[in-house]
Amino acid sequence: MAFVGREQELAELAEALQRAAEGEMGRVVLAGSAGIGISSLLDELESRLADVPGIIVARGHATEPRSALPYAVLAEALGDALASLTDEPFKAVVGSAAHDLAALLPAISPRLDALGIGREAPALEAAEQIGSRVAESLRGTLE
Structure with a gap:
C-alpha cells in the first residue's frame, strides 16, 4: 500500500534523524487528535528505517x-x-x-x-x- 499525504512530515523526521546522526541531541514529538494519522506516520517511518542499524522509534x-x-x-x-x-x-x-x-x-x-x-x-x-x-x-x- 502506498503512503501518501505526509511527505512533508517524513522529510522533517528525516532531517531530525540526519541531525542525530551528526551528533546533535534532539527529540521529535508527534502529537495530535485521535484519527489524524500519527500512528500511520510512525508505521511508515519504522518501515523505511527497518534496515538502518541503531535506529529506535520509541512510541x-x-x-x-x-x-x-x-x-x-x-x-x-x-x-x-x-x-x-x-x-x-x-x-x-x-x-x-x-x-x-x-x-x-x-x-x-x-x-x-x-x-x-x-x-x-x-x-x-x-x-x-x-x-x-x-x-x-x-x-x-x-x-
Whole structure:
C-alpha cells in the first residue's frame, strides 16, 4: 500500500534523524487528535528505517490524562526502546541511572538483576532533588 499525504512530515523526521546522526541531541514529538494519522506516520517511518542499524522509534500513547504517573508517556516509550536493546547496549544506556529507571520502569528490574546491574539509590540532599535527578537520568538515557 502506498503512503501518501505526509511527505512533508517524513522529510522533517528525516532531517531530525540526519541531525542525530551528526551528533546533535534532539527529540521529535508527534502529537495530535485521535484519527489524524500519527500512528500511520510512525508505521511508515519504522518501515523505511527497518534496515538502518541503531535506529529506535520509541512510541508513547497519551490517550487519557495520567497525572498520577509522572513521565507516563515517556516511560512507555522508553520502556519499549530499552526492551528492544541487546544486553551490551542496554547496560551502556542504563549506566548509572539504573535506580531511577527501575523506579520509573519496574518491568526492567528483572533484567537489571540478571545482568548484575545495581540499583542503589544515590544520596539526596533535599526532596526536590528527586524530580530533577529522575529528569536528568531520563535525559542521559535518551542521549
